[in-house]
């Protein structure tokens with residue numbers, strides 16, 4: 001009896017440091033941590049297996065991506081009324097693979113018909129950075145950026161013989177390249193009793209994502225499309241970066257420290273002051289909230305930025321615009337009609353819509369000025385607080 005107690009006590013003491021570490025990571029990155037569960041044996045790919053049913057889910061909120069508009073009136077009208085969506089995520093791993101299961105309610109069950117336009121299937125994608133973000137800078141949430149490529153795993157409900165499953169490398173919206181170098185086993189099934197989809201992604205712990213997936217803490221983000229609402233391409237719901245935590249591994253404290261801004265403790269600032277500062281400093285280029293005097297496309301639309309960007313990212317964007325340079329959208333839709341036509345008869349691009357310039361070795365430099373010397377730290381906090389509320 002006594003020895004049993006001692007063993008129990010000893011075992012719980014051994015567990016204590018990892019429990020404390022988990023609590024600390026969760027507190028520092030509040031609301032953005034998905035704890036992965038380790039397994040000694042093979043992980044079932046059946047989503048109704050008791051091992052999955054007994055795994056604790058993490059709720060993730062996905063927000064409509066408002067910075068990208070398709071040239072489809074119906075889709076854009078639906079986007080204006082799109083609401084956030086909550087998905088459940090479960091993660092398990094063993095020595096050879098990491099499995100992510102995502103469940104989300106979708107009563108409107110939509111499957112694209114092969115060779116038929118204007119039918120849109122429900123879809124899901126996972127995004128993971130290709131390189132471990134050692135310096136604490138995570139890629140742009142819109143499928144990466146020139147300096148931070150991402151891996152994408154996509155599944156779509158399509159009526160055809162083989163399931164629609166694809167893997168891509170991307171450096172921002174419109175830069176997707178299909179690749180066979182990211183192998184994964186995927187399934188996507190409609191669960192009638194649940195009233196929604198359950199998708200599974202089994203990723204090997206080897207290959208291109210080896211370093212990322214074997215780290216103690218690494219970023220992951222999610223995208224969902226509702227086919228019934230004509231969602232496709234950039235018209236979708238996305239989550240901000242979340243972090244998969246593997247308790248038995250070392251955690252990169254630099255990453256945690258940098259990203260804990262605004263998550264560990266609320267930002268001390270004044271939203272009203274932030275709004276005023278944004279109105280006077282930013283709306284010449286950005287559309288945001290009620291401030292829509294600037295034409296769409298001069299700079300990224302910030303109206304939904306609070307739901308999809310981490311506070312640390314917002315701060316970084318304002319202080320160091322060059323750290324992450326968002327891929328220019330639709331520059332070729334904007335011409336300078338007064339300009340001189342080129343050999344093909346095309347007018348030059350309107351440079352007001354250009355977001356960056358190329359420097360030495362092709363490195364991109366943002367056309368947004370840094371506000372480091374313009375805003376005080378308190379003002380910067382207030383601006384981030386205001387941006388955070390734009391969901």
Ligand code: HEC
Nearest residue numbers: 281282285299300314317318321324325326355366367368
């Ligand atoms: C001269 C035009 C201009 C001004 C003024 C400007 N920006 Fe920007 N901003 C841009 C451009 C262009 C980009 C896209 C390129 C990049 O990533 O830096 C951008 C990117 C951003 C991003 C990243 C958006 C995303 O989708 O990830 C944020 C956040 C941002 N700006 C906030 C601000 C805030 C806050 C202010 C005012 C304090 C401001 N900007 C002022 C032009 C501007």
